Amino acid sequence: AQTVTQSQPEMSVQEAETVTLSCTYDTSESNYYLFWYKQPPSRQMILVIRQEAYKQQNATENRFSVNFQKAAKSFSLKISDSQLGDTAMYFCAFRGSGGSYIPTFGRGTSLIVHP
Amino acid sequence: DVKVTQSSRYLVKRTGEKVFLECVQDMDHENMFWYRQDPGLGLRLIYFSYDVKMKEKGDIPEGYSVSREKKERFSLILESASTNQTSMYLCASSLGQFNQPQHFGDGTRLSIL
Numbered sequence: 382a383q384t385v386t387q388s389q390p391e392m393s394v395q396e397a398e399t400v401t402l403s404c405t406y407d408t409s410e411s412n413y414y415l416f417w418y419k420q421p422p423s424r425q426m427i428l429v430i431r432q433e434a435y436k437q438q439n440a441t442e443n444r445f446s447v448n449f450q451k452a453a454k455s456f457s458l459k460i461s462d463s464q465l466g467d468t469a470m471y472f473c474a475f476r477g478s479g480g481s482y483i484p485t486f487g488r489g490t491s492l493i494v495h496p
Numbered sequence: 497d498v499k500v501t502q503s504s505r506y507l508v509k510r511t512g513e514k515v516f517l518e519c520v521q522d523m524d525h526e527n528m529f530w531y532r533q534d535p536g537l538g539l540r541l542i543y544f545s546y547d548v549k550m551k552e553k554g555d556i557p558e559g560y561s562v563s564r565e566k567k568e569r570f571s572l573i574l575e576s577a578s579t580n581q582t583s584m585y586l587c588a589s590s591l592g593q594f595n596q597p598q599h600f601g602d603g604t605r606l607s608i609l
Contacts, residue, residue: 416597428597428599483544487538
């Protein structure tokens with residue numbers, strides 16, 4: 382069974398600064414995808430970024446990028462130039478190629494961006 | 497864009513009632529999911545459906561059942577609501593490959609009195 386751990390329940394950052402959210406996972410599978418989702422207060426959860434395990438290049442989506450360390454089973458999310466609208470719960474998720482493809486989520490990190 | 501629609505944003509029910517939460521997606525996704533979200537506990541999977549009439553129990557299925565008679569609709573049923581089922585319920589859907597992300601509804605905040 383897979384596990385996903387987000388060790389930072391809460392984080393805060395000043396507007397325009399950079400923040401990194403950590404995520405580690407444990408799996409015996411060799412092929413899988415990792416995802417970061419964002420859930421703003423009282424709003425819908427949406428995909429931020431995803432990374433394929435076989436790709437060495439870290440995924441980037443505008444101000445959001447990941448640091449994927451496959452050997453260390455680490456998948457951190459870096460938010461550059463933080464904006465007030467980045468205030469949200471962030472969830473890390475794993476989806477493996479074996480079995481029924483049921484995703485495994487971390488418990489989430491609450492990020493507050495201060496003006 | 498994929499749209500996942502949950503029938504109610506807020507719902508208040510009484511202990512012992514049978515409660516139906518409905519979820520509809522418009523993108524012909526094979527997979528549909530029901531999660532419960534509680535502070536500090538993240539998302540916990542209640543049930544997963546990988547096709548019409550097919551379902552798998554998740555981590556916390558006790559006290560819940562599901563129905564998927566049509567591909568676009570996935571219903572969560574609380575057979576006899578109890579106060580410990582007060583929570584936020586999220587529905588999600590995805591294509592049936594492991595590289596596909598999930599698309600979520602707005603959530604239903606359910607209170608059982």
